[in-house]
Amino acid sequence: MPDLSSRQVSQLPPLQAIRVFDAVARHLSFTKAAGELGMTQAAVSYQIKVLEERVGSPLFLRRPRQIVLTEAGQRLAPAVGEAFAILGQAYAAARAGADGLLCVTTVLTFASNWLAHRLGSFQIAHPALAVRLETSSRMTDFAREDVDIAIRSGGGTWPGLEVHKLLDADFTPMLSPKLAASIGGINEPMDLLRLPILDPGDIWWTEWFSAAGVHSHDLARRPGSSMGAQAYEANAAIAGHGVAILTRALFKAELADGRLIQPFDLVGDDGHAYWLVYPEARRNVPKIRAFRDWLLAEIAC
Amino acid sequence: MPDLSSRQVSQLPPLQAIRVFDAVARHLSFTKAAGELGMTQAAVSYQIKVLEERVGSPLFLRRPRQIVLTEAGQRLAPAVGEAFAILGQAYAAARAGADGLLCVTTVLTFASNWLAHRLGSFQIAHPALAVRLETSSRMTDFAREDVDIAIRSGGGTWPGLEVHKLLDADFTPMLSPKLAASIGGINEPMDLLRLPILDPGDIWWTEWFSAAGVHSHDLARRPGSSMGAQAYEANAAIAGHGVAILTRALFKAELADGRLIQPFDLVGDDGHAYWLVYPEARRNVPKIRAFRDWLLAEIAC
DNA sequence: TATAGCCCATAAGGAGGCCTTATGCCTGAC
DNA sequence: GTCAGGCATAAGGCCTCCTTATGGGCTATA
Numbered sequence: 001m002p003d004l005s006s007r008q009v010s011q012l013p014p015l016q017a018i019r020v021f022d023a024v025a026r027h028l029s030f031t032k033a034a035g036e037l038g039m040t041q042a043a044v045s046y047q048i049k050v051l052e053e054r055v056g057s058p059l060f061l062r063r064p065r066q067i068v069l070t071e072a073g074q075r076l077a078p079a080v081g082e083a084f085a086i087l088g089q090a091y092a093a094a095r096a097g098a099d100g101l102l103c104v105t106t107v108l109t110f111a112s113n114w115l116a117h118r119l120g121s122f123q124i125a126h127p128a129l130a131v132r133l134e135t136s137s138r139m140t141d142f143a144r145e146d147v148d149i150a151i152r153s154g155g156g157t158w159p160g161l162e163v164h165k166l167l168d169a170d171f172t173p174m175l176s177p178k179l180a181a182s183i184g185g186i187n188e189p190m191d192l193l194r195l196p197i198l199d200p201g202d203i204w205w206t207e208w209f210s211a212a213g214v215h216s217h218d219l220a221r222r223p224g225s226s227m228g229a230q231a232y233e234a235n236a237a238i239a240g241h242g243v244a245i246l247t248r249a250l251f252k253a254e255l256a257d258g259r260l261i262q263p264f265d266l267v268g269d270d271g272h273a274y275w276l277v278y279p280e281a282r283r284n285v286p287k288i289r290a291f292r293d294w295l296l297a298e299i300a301c
Numbered sequence: 302m303p304d305l306s307s308r309q310v311s312q313l314p315p316l317q318a319i320r321v322f323d324a325v326a327r328h329l330s331f332t333k334a335a336g337e338l339g340m341t342q343a344a345v346s347y348q349i350k351v352l353e354e355r356v357g358s359p360l361f362l363r364r365p366r367q368i369v370l371t372e373a374g375q376r377l378a379p380a381v382g383e384a385f386a387i388l389g390q391a392y393a394a395a396r397a398g399a400d401g402l403l404c405v406t407t408v409l410t411f412a413s414n415w416l417a418h419r420l421g422s423f424q425i426a427h428p429a430l431a432v433r434l435e436t437s438s439r440m441t442d443f444a445r446e447d448v449d450i451a452i453r454s455g456g457g458t459w460p461g462l463e464v465h466k467l468l469d470a471d472f473t474p475m476l477s478p479k480l481a482a483s484i485g486g487i488n489e490p491m492d493l494l495r496l497p498i499l500d501p502g503d504i505w506w507t508e509w510f511s512a513a514g515v516h517s518h519d520l521a522r523r524p525g526s527s528m529g530a531q532a533y534e535a536n537a538a539i540a541g542h543g544v545a546i547l548t549r550a551l552f553k554a555e556l557a558d559g560r561l562i563q564p565f566d567l568v569g570d571d572g573h574a575y576w577l578v579y580p581e582a583r584r585n586v587p588k589i590r591a592f593r594d595w596l597l598a599e600i601a602c
Numbered sequence: 603t604a605t606a607g608c609c610c611a612t613a614a615g616g617a618g619g620c621c622t623t624a625t626g627c628c629t630g631a632c
Numbered sequence: 633g634t635c636a637g638g639c640a641t642a643a644g645g646c647c648t649c650c651t652t653a654t655g656g657g658c659t660a661t662a
Contacts, residue, residue: 012385013392015316016649030610043650045611050649055392056586057399062444062610064658070447072399079391083384084313090380091314091356098358098373143363143639146371285357317620331639344621346640351620363639365629444610 017051020044021059022084025077028067102287105134106151109230110166110274113250115151122294129287137229142279149278149291161277164292166299167249169272171204174234174251174260175243186263189214196242198233204245208268234260318352321345322360323385326378329368403588406435407452410531411467411575414551416452423595430588438530443580450579450592462578465593467600468550470573472505475535475552475561476544487564490515497543499534505546509569535561 023033024044034041052058059073069077106115111133123131140150142161153169173192180186183194189212197205200219209216230246237244238259246260248267254260276295278288324334325345335345353359360374370378407416412434424432441451443462454470474493481487484495490513498506501520510517531547538545539560547561549568555561577596579589 012320012389015320018388018392019313019316031608039649040651041610042612042652046649049611053582055395055399057449057583058444058447061447065609067610071402072395075398076391076395079387079394083388083391086380086387087319087384088313090377090384091319093380094356094373094377098356101372143359146359146362148358281354282358315619332637340620341622342639343623343641347620350640366638368639 014050014054017047017054018080019084020047021051021076022080024048024060024067025069025073025080028069030067099285099287100128101130101132102149102291103132103134103147104149104151104291105136105140105145105147107137107153107229107274108135109234109247109250110151110153111135112231113234113253114167117253118298121298122291125294126287126290129290131291148282148285148288149276151274151276153272153274155271156273156275158277160280162280162283164276164296166274166276166295167247168269169247169274170249170267170269171208171245171247172262172264172267173208173243174246174255174262175237176240177258177261179237179240179242180261180263189264189266192243192263198236198242198244202245204268204270207270208245208266211268212264212266315351315355318348318355319381320385321348322352322377323381325349325361325368326370326374326381329370331368400586400588401429402431402433403450403592404433404435404448405450405452405592406437406441406446406448408438408454408530408575409436410535410548410551411452411454412436413532414535414554415468418554419599422599423592426595427588427591430591449583449586449589450577452575452577454573454575456572457574457576459578461581463581463584465577465597467575467577467596468548469570470548470575471550471568471570472509472546472548473563473565473568474509474544475547475556475563476538477541478559478562480538480541480544481562481564490565490567493544493564499537499543499545503546505569505571508571509546509567512569513565513567 020033020037020043023036024030027033027036030044030048031041034044037044048059055072055076057072058070059076060067061070115133119131119133123129134147139152139154140147142150151166156163156165175186175192175195179195183191186192189209193214193216197219199205205219206216209219230244230250233244234246234251234254236242237246238254245268248255248262251260255262276292278292282288321334321338321344324337325331328334328337331345331349332342335342338345349360356373356377358373359371360377361368362371416434420432420434424430435448440453440455441448443451452467457464457466476487476493476496480496484492487493490510494515494517498520500506506520507517510520531545531551534545535547535552535555537543538547539555549556549563552561556563577593579593583589
């Protein structure tokens with residue numbers, strides 16, 4: 001049972017009535033105020049009556065052709081107008097501000113290998129929208145962080161979130177042409193084992209070699225650190241430090257210009273993918289729609 | 302049918318939710334805000350949710366032990382606080398102001414012959430209450446004039462108004478002792494007709510002479526102006542200019558000190574009286590109660 | 603002086619906003 | 633591991649607030 005003795009309650013005016021009062025004081029007409037507020041004249045009359053009872057004295061004098069403020073009304077009106085001006089402005093600003101800044105959190109690799117190149121076109125298409133891009137490996141919790149949209153990898157089922165698949169997170173070995181040439185070219189999967197394996201503990205390696213029919217039980221014993229992001233491993237591979245297992249869609253450019261080669265057509269796929277996600281309840285927020293629509297269109301290209 | 306396209310409606314925030322937001326932003330706690338507002342935590346949660354949907358973005362981040370404002374919330378909170386401060390102050394001032402000034406309108410005679418002597422004791426008893434006294438012969442319309450209490454004479458039935466009888470408006474002739482002596486004293490009613498009759502058209506004269514068994518059909522033909530207020534006629538009578546027909550209760554002092562004499566015990570009474578009146582709906586307004594209680598106590602003396 | 607028109611007041615009735623109760627979930631502390 | 637603190641959610645009911653309909657008072661125009 002709440003404590004009804006709270007003074008705050010009785011000290012604040014009935015807000016709906018105050019809003020109506022503001023409109024009436026500006027128009028000096030119940031009928032016109034009703035028009036502005038989108039309600040009937042009767043409702044305005046009712047609210048003014050309520051407020052007059054709460055204030056303890058009439059706020060308007062009812063003259064034949066018009067109404068005028070009483071002394072009490074004259075004292076109240078300017079302050080009410082000012083308060084609503086502040087409130088309206090702040091509220092509008094909050095809405096606009098909410099519309100004007102889009103916070104996206106994404107896994108590093110997607111940001112650097114996909115988004116970075118294309119984000120410019122989004123900003124050109126939506127000049128009023130500022131984008132704040134954060135990269136994080138943690139899975140963001142929308143209730144706990146100030147984020148509008150996330151791009152994450154995983155199975156694609158998160159309750160309460162709307163999801164759109166972006167890319168399949170397939171995987172296949174890649175390396176620099178120079179490294180491949182250093183052992184006379186890569187002809188069969190087993191050749192890879194003669195080279196340094198980047199992040200050998202990655203489950204993807206085990207699955208890919210298994211699919212290729214190669215025993216790779218010694219992988220786990222190899223030294224090497226998991227760098228935790230394909231982008232890092234890709235850089236190492238481009239630099240010729242070893243073989244990385246990467247998602248094709250994220251390295252189209254590197255494959256196209258020859259910085260990386262994909263020696264085998266065989267790609268693994270554990271069903272994971274990259275997803276665009278955001279809270280279901282916010283699916284119709286303009287900036288979120290804008291980003292989603294743009295991203296899905298770009299992906300489809 | 303109201304015009305629902307009015308922009309104003311959608312541009313203003315849901316006020317109840319804003320009020321709750323203000324409390325939550327100050328406490329940074331739903332539970333504490335609920336305590337301040339005198340409602341349950343669930344209600345606060347509901348209102349914040351409503352507001353967040355209307356603003357289009359979360360206003361608070363839900364952290365384990367506490368909540369924090371999002372960027373949008375931080376933009377909104379200070380302005381909302383300021384607006385409510387203005388509003389609360391103005392509202393309190395309006396209530397206080399409404400309590401601090403009492404407007405009384407009264408018929409002239411009652412003011413000058415009864416109220417004027419005694420008003421001082423009311424103001425001493427209620428030092429915080431300023432009294433504005435207006436005299437008017439018109440019957441005041443509470444909806445049209447900025448008046449709290451009226452004192453009027455009449456039959457005592459006015460719909461929508463609370464009435465308290467103050468004095469019977471009886472009437473009997475009065476004149477100055479000097480004028481009476483000028484014709485050797487007043488021994489019977491007919492003697493009065495040998496003197497100038499003040500306001501001879503007054504219905505009271507007709508009624509009184511009739512009750513006294515005197516034919517006075519020539520009264521109407523006498524010259525003389527109705528001054529419209531007993532106070533004026535009384536002054537004329539005191540100055541020896543004629544005989545006036547007055548209400549005893551209003552001229553106790555003059556009768557006591559001999560400025561006027563009442564030659565006959567016979568008093569007329571047409572059922573009219575002086576009444577204290579105010580709108581029924583305002584019977585419990587403090588300043589009105591204070592004045593009513595004081596006035597009725599004084600009358601009873 | 604009669605009539606039309608404007609504006610506010612009031613009554614009756616209904617929809618929905620808003621609050622409460624009850625419960626669940628999550629997290630951090632002991 | 634259990635408990636406590638704090639927010640979220642579902643179900644249900646009250647009561648505020650709005651609408652429709654009507655009336656009254658005044659002004660203006662004929």
